[in-house]
Amino acid sequence: MAFNAIELEILWKRLISVVDEAAAAFVRTCFSTLVRDGNDFAIVLTDAQGRSLAQSNMSLPGFIGCLPATVRHFLAKYPAETMREGDVFITNDPWKGSGHIHDVTTVTPLFRQGRLVAFxxxxxxxxxxxxxLRSNSSREIYEEGLQIPLAKLLEAGKPNDVLIEMIMQNIRVPDQGMGDIWAQVSACRMMGERLQPLLDKVSLEDLGAAVRARSEKAMREAIRAIPDGVYTSTVQHDGFEAPIVIQCRLEVKGERIDIDYAGSSPQVARAMNVVPIYTFAYTVYGLKALLCPDIPNNEGSFAPITTTAPPGSIFNPAYPAASGGRSAIGHLLPAAVFKALAGVLPDKVWAGGSPNSSMTMSGEYRGKRYAVVNFLNAGQGATARRPGFSALSFPANLGNTPVEVMEGLAPIRVLRREIRRGSGGQGRHRGGDGLRFEFELLPDAKEATASFLMTQLKSVPAGLAGGGPGEPGRLLVNGEQVDPTEPRILRAGDRVIMETAGGGGYGSA
Incomplete structure (x- = not known):
């Protein structure tokens, strides 16, 4: 079936509305603030082969790149002809999911008249x-928590009670955890219901082929505008005993880009390793944001791009590598891509920015177990056209949990959350400012375990074209600057200050 431009745009918008409605249902029915306020999720519709068609507008960029591959992993284990209506699959395998075990993925096959048409x-x-608690200090995946292999959560609508009991037995807040998982299942079912009226009008195979072709054509044209050649960059993360080095080699050949991370640091015995599925997702996202951000995002956008990394490296670690803090490294991949292409795309790239930081806290208060996570955004780099954005989440699009919600979930009092004025780098355009977050444990609170995932406390976001670097981040406990690598025990009255880094400036001042 051929579509003219108007028909294709209308049908594309209908696909997006199907996924967006499912996302809205997920947000309204989930139990945790990580979804409602933190926006730490993604919803994707794929075709029957696991090729992405559309994702919700609220989805995290990295998850968008991972979910289609996860669907294909399920297809490899459970062939399409064995799937039945009512099946729901589940996993948190980092290598086959989204990079660490704290993210749980559910996949639901969608049928029409008994035939598998989508996921x-x-x-x-x-x-x-x-x-x-999620921490950079874990040395193996076994320390990080419960591993769920590729499995069936529901089989023809019947729950896998043993698996459900196992999940609930192993997590600190089982009602919240299983509540979020069931909300995922509900969102997938809604997607299936909302898709049916569209399938009355059009074949999903034809529509999918058309939207993928349009996106692939646009990406190839954008790549073709870059001069052929090899472009390289080096970006550093604070690391531990020594910095972690990201070595990016980007080769443009006609309509293709091949990125190799050979020369990057070897995998580490810490929870900072980035598995290939996540390496690909954030590399592709950086290129998509740079080259054709306004074109519909689907499998066609990924087709002209490959990523490789040597086995045993930080971007291709061997099991049982820990990866709970993989975002601190993975979120620097767009910066590595931008830096590599800065010489040929000076008006499009932007200076270095800082990934999100986060605080995880667990304990018991007034007879009730709690486990909370809060994200802190940071300063982003300036460009040739504008200053950097302050307290923005990039390359993720995570949100800050409202202060009132945090205080209702954990025994803390938030003293301030404010912009770190002046923390962005100097330049013709200044870098964006980071965030300052201060809280104290309530006087009647018991001891709490807290973990802080923070980056760029040493290796600061770099400026471009003569711009200055951003200010480094800091973590202070009771006025003393501390290393965020190890979890800490907080006691009643303890005060914590988290400061995220500022972004790099652009151009000489």
Missing amino acids: AAVVSHLPDIGGR
């Missing part, structure tokens, strides 16, 4: 997955 897939960060 609805949802991934979200659970408030807890057992094990140690």
Whole structure:
């Protein structure tokens, strides 16, 4: 079936509305603030082969790149001819899911007149997955919590009671965790229901082929506008005993881009490793944001791009590598891409920015177990056209949990959350400012375990074209600057200040 431009745009918008409605249902029915306020989830519709068609507008960029591959992993284990209506699959395998076990993915096959036509897939960060709190200090995946292999959560509508009991037995807040998982299942079912009227009008195979072709054509044209050649960059993360180095080699050949991370640091015995599925997702996202951000995003956008990394490296670690803090490294991949292409696309790239930081806290208060996660945005780099954005989440699009919600979930009093004025780098256009967040544990609180995932406390976001670097981040406990690597025990009255880094400036001042 051929579509003219108007028909294709209308049908594309209908596809997006199907996924967006499912996302709205997920947000309204989930139990944790990670979804409602943190926006730490994604919902994707794929075709029957696991090729992405559309995702919700609220979805995290990295998850968008991972979910289609997860669907294909399920297809490899459970062939399409064995799937039945009412089946729901589940996993949190980092190598086959979204990079760490704290994200749980559910995939639901969608049928029409008994024939498999599509998959609805949802991934979200659970408030807890057992094990140690999410921390950079974990040395193996076994410390990080419960691993769920590729499995069936429901088989023809019948729940897998043993698996459900196992999940609930292993996490600190089982009602919240399973509540979010069931909300995922509901969102997938809604996607299937809303898709049926569209399928009365059009074949999903034809529509999928058309939207993928349009996106692939646009991406190839954007790549073709870059001069052929090899472009390289080096970006550093604070690391531990020594910095973690990201070595990016980007080769443009006609309509293709191949990115190789050979020369990057080896995998580490810490929870900072980035599995290939996540490496690909954030590399592709950086290129998509840079080259054709306004074109519909689907499998066609990914087709002209490959990523590789040597086995045993930070971007291709061997099991049982820990990866709970993989975002601190993975979120620097767009910065590596931008830096590599800065010489040929000076008006499009922007200076270095800082990934999100986060605080995870668990304990018991007034007889009730709690586990909470809060994200803190940071300063982003300036461009040739404008200053950097302050307290913005990039390359994720995570949200800050409202102060009132945090205080209702954990025994803390928030003293301030404010922009770190002046923390952005100097330049013709200044970098964006970071965030300052201060809280104290309530006087009647018991001891609490807290973990802080913070980055760029040493390796600061770099400026471009003569712009200055941003200010580094800091973590202070009772006025003393501390290393965020290890979880800490907080006691009643303890005060914590988290400061996120500022973004790099652009151009000489």
